[in-house]
Amino acid sequence: MSDEVGFIGLGRMGAPMARNVAAAGFRLVLRDESDEAARRVAADTDGRIAAAPSDFAGCGVVVTMLPTSAVVAKALLEWEGGLPQHLPDGAVVVDMSSSVPHDTVALGARLAEHGVALVDAPVSGGVPGAVAGTLSIMMGADDPAAAERAQPVVDAMSARTYRTGGLGTGHAVKALNNFIAASTFVACGEALIAAERFGLDKATLVDVLNTSTGRSFVSSEVLGEHVVDGKFASGFSLPLMTKDVGIALDLLRETGTAAGAGERVHAALAEALEHLGDVDHTRAVEYWASLGR
Structure with a gap:
């Protein structure tokens, strides 16, 4: 797996989570609606800020930590024609947002059209857990191999992961x-x-x-x-x-x-x-x- 990880969503939870991923040795490609939020995390992690979807071309794993299912889908599919077609073969998107299970299943089908797997891995533990890297993760995946590829990145943010079943069960x-x-x-x-x-x-x-x-x-x-x-x-x-x-x-x-x-x-x-x-x-x-x- 590439040591370059994409991270989309750098709010109160996403920013400390991204910092922990960087501390685990991964190189970050960052995106947030707030340029200032992206600059702060980039400065803390030596990450680079994505100017276009093609900047994620080296990322084997892309993490989303966003407010809703609709925002996740928009960030992945609507930004300048969409992100999936720029990702390498075998790439995995890990949606750590609190999304709607049915929307997650639908998004998984859209990403699969481009050969990209989706894993849902929402978190519990709040901002303190995000800062400490001790979040509990509830991971759903239809493809166990995709979950395994995502696991090292998830481990950088968490103390424990529960495999909950197929795609959407984590959410x-x-x-x-x-x-x-x-x-x-x-x-x-x-x-x-x-x-x-x-x-x-x-x-x-x-x-x-x-x-x-x-x-x-x-x-x-x-x-x-x-x-x-x-x-x-x-x-x-x-x-x-x-x-x-x-x-x-x-x-x-x-x-x-x-x-x-x-x-x-x-x-x-x-x-x-x-x-x-x-x-x-x-x-x-x-x-x-x-x-x-």
Whole structure:
């Protein structure tokens, strides 16, 4: 496999992930809608910024870390006629975004027309995990050999990889994981509001949760610092959380699964998003606290 890796999407997650790939010895070809973001990562990694799709011609692996399936498809297929035809034989695209599973399968078919394999490998662990290189990866692939070719690059960003099955299954697992996390967040937010209105100390409630059966990633890593202490800087936006729960809700419905919890959680997040816009997801608790008084 070539030691040159393409990396498209250099935001809060993508930038530290790309830096870890470079630290593992790979040479980077970089692209982002923000020229400044690309310049920062290029300066940190000695990577080169792509001016055209042909600049990726030496990349055996191309990573995408972008907001939605539509943005991934646009970046790969619509930029100056498309990227796939410029990639070498046996190249693999690794979509690490939180994409829609059905869109991933469709994109895989489009890339296969050019002899390029697609692997979906979304991540969990947030910005801290991206910086530390300890992300959990959920990898789906129809071609096991393609997954093996991508694995050394993925390993540079992660502590563990779970092979989830065929193409699209990684994105399905990621959506379901984020649905569970979001459900916990909504429940914790409502509990904090009720505690405060009853005259309880919110920090004490969080301490109790973290030594009791209510303990979760949300209670231990999010509530205290970002909600109770008012930092509101978890690194995961409200639009992205709402989007991911929407993907999971569609999956529940498509599989004929009872979706009462999914509908309730998505509605709560969507209502907060309508009123707050593009903010850290933890600020949704402020909106919910303004209701029902």
